[in-house]
Amino acid sequence: MDETWLPTLRTETPQEGYALSIKLARVAVKMTQADPAIRDDLCALYEKDADALIAVSSVVATHFQTVAAANDYWRDK
Amino acid sequence: MDETWLPTLRTETPQEGYALSIKLARVAVKMTQADPAIRDDLCALYEKDADALIAVSSVVATHFQTVAAANDYWRDK
Amino acid sequence: MDETWLPTLRTETPQEGYALSIKLARVAVKMTQADPAIRDDLCALYEKDADALIAVSSVVATHFQTVAAANDYWRDK
Amino acid sequence: MDETWLPTLRTETPQEGYALSIKLARVAVKMTQADPAIRDDLCALYEKDADALIAVSSVVATHFQTVAAANDYWRDK
Amino acid sequence: MDETWLPTLRTETPQEGYALSIKLARVAVKMTQADPAIRDDLCALYEKDADALIAVSSVVATHFQTVAAANDYWRDK
Amino acid sequence: MDETWLPTLRTETPQEGYALSIKLARVAVKMTQADPAIRDDLCALYEKDADALIAVSSVVATHFQTVAAANDYWRDK
Numbered sequence: 001m002d003e004t005w006l007p008t009l010r011t012e013t014p015q016e017g018y019a020l021s022i023k024l025a026r027v028a029v030k031m032t033q034a035d036p037a038i039r040d041d042l043c044a045l046y047e048k049d050a051d052a053l054i055a056v057s058s059v060v061a062t063h064f065q066t067v068a069a070a071n072d073y074w075r076d077k
Numbered sequence: 078m079d080e081t082w083l084p085t086l087r088t089e090t091p092q093e094g095y096a097l098s099i100k101l102a103r104v105a106v107k108m109t110q111a112d113p114a115i116r117d118d119l120c121a122l123y124e125k126d127a128d129a130l131i132a133v134s135s136v137v138a139t140h141f142q143t144v145a146a147a148n149d150y151w152r153d154k
Numbered sequence: 155m156d157e158t159w160l161p162t163l164r165t166e167t168p169q170e171g172y173a174l175s176i177k178l179a180r181v182a183v184k185m186t187q188a189d190p191a192i193r194d195d196l197c198a199l200y201e202k203d204a205d206a207l208i209a210v211s212s213v214v215a216t217h218f219q220t221v222a223a224a225n226d227y228w229r230d231k
Numbered sequence: 232m233d234e235t236w237l238p239t240l241r242t243e244t245p246q247e248g249y250a251l252s253i254k255l256a257r258v259a260v261k262m263t264q265a266d267p268a269i270r271d272d273l274c275a276l277y278e279k280d281a282d283a284l285i286a287v288s289s290v291v292a293t294h295f296q297t298v299a300a301a302n303d304y305w306r307d308k
Numbered sequence: 309m310d311e312t313w314l315p316t317l318r319t320e321t322p323q324e325g326y327a328l329s330i331k332l333a334r335v336a337v338k339m340t341q342a343d344p345a346i347r348d349d350l351c352a353l354y355e356k357d358a359d360a361l362i363a364v365s366s367v368v369a370t371h372f373q374t375v376a377a378a379n380d381y382w383r384d385k
Numbered sequence: 386m387d388e389t390w391l392p393t394l395r396t397e398t399p400q401e402g403y404a405l406s407i408k409l410a411r412v413a414v415k416m417t418q419a420d421p422a423i424r425d426d427l428c429a430l431y432e433k434d435a436d437a438l439i440a441v442s443s444v445v446a447t448h449f450q451t452v453a454a455a456n457d458y459w460r461d462k
Contacts, residue, residue, distance in 0.1 A: 365444050
């Protein structure tokens with residue numbers, strides 16, 4: 001995780017901002033669990049688990065608040 | 078998910094903003110679980126589960142905060 | 155749900171704003187689970203479940219943030 | 232719940248604002264579960280349950296954000 | 309809890325603000341469960357429970373948002 | 386925890402702000418559970434638990450909101 005993966009919070013459109021929010025939600029998992037094999041097991045697991053999917057969706061929503069504010073809600077589009 | 082599904086956060090009314098928030102909550106699930114058959118199973122499951130329904134409602138509430146701010150709370154209506 | 159149920163986020167008082175927040179929390183459940191019979195079962199269930207009651211209370215709190223901001227916290231009262 | 236219980240979000244001090252946040256967290260439970268006997272059972276239950284206590288604490292935190300903002304964080308004190 | 313425990317949300321540094329957030333998270337538990345013996349049992353329990361620790365951490369994060377805003381994010385330091 | 390670990394919320398880049406958010410999420414656990422041996426057990430446990438990883442990710446998201454606001458969303462970069 002040494003390379004630059006988050007140079008800015010600005011995106012062209014709300015949709016790109018939403019995609020960035022999903023990325024932000026995933027990176028925390030990546031940084032907490034460094035072993036890719038365990039991460040893959042976890043992913044296979046929670047992708048079939050409604051509760052986990054909703055919980056991920058909640059984290060995405062929180063990040064989307066941040067990204068949307070950073071872009072002034074794309075009001076000038 | 079390549080087409081444009083979120084061109085703007087602006088809506089005419091609070092009610093349309095609320096509908097957009099529900100959409101925003103659902104898209105994260107869609108993007109995390111790509112297989113539509115599994116998604117359908119999950120939906121059937123959590124629609125009968127009070128905890129899951131409340132959790133979805135919580136994600137909608139977070140998105141509604143964002144959408145409402147993006148629309149200046151529809152104050153000029 | 156075709157009729158207008160959310161024409162505005164403005165309320166006269168904080169207390170009316172709180173009542174609106176409860177409504178906003180409930181509508182997401184209504185929209186996710188269209189069958190009223192299942193909804194009634196769920197309601198009976200979670201009304202006796204402390205965890206579910208607290209979870210609903212959390213969703214109400216998030217909506218109350220939005221409604222309070224929309225009303226400038228009723229500062230001019 | 233017909234009488235006025237929330238005339239304003241303004242309080243004299245942060246501590247009074249915190250007390251108001253606890254009240255706001257409790258009212259949602261009261262409004263969702265109208266039967267006082269069941270409410271009492273629930274209270275007895277969750278007061279011994281660490282998870283429920285933390286969940287209540289989370290709702291209080293969300294309301295405290297709202298109340299603090301409504302009071303401009305008591306900056307002029 | 310009659311004495312003054314929260315005279316202000318202002319702190320000198322972000323670190324003191326973080327400590328205040330932990331205090332704010334704990335007080336809600338204290339106020340909900342008045343019996344110190346039960347509170348001690350609960351503490352012993354949840355201090356060994358990862359989920360509870362993370363949940364407490366979440367409440368601290370919410371309070372830290374409030375305290376940071378109250379201090380204008382300590383921008384003038 | 387007596388030394389200074391949080392002198393400022395300002396960071397040079399969003400990515401550094403994200404790293405700070407992870408730190409903020411971890412410190413609350415550290416402060417709640419003082420025994421390092423128990424903390425290590427907990428870490429080993431929740432690093433293999435999808436739900437816990439998502440919950441941590443949620444706390445990081447909340448802190449990232451605070452840090453991003455403190456840095457004006459790094460808009461001048």
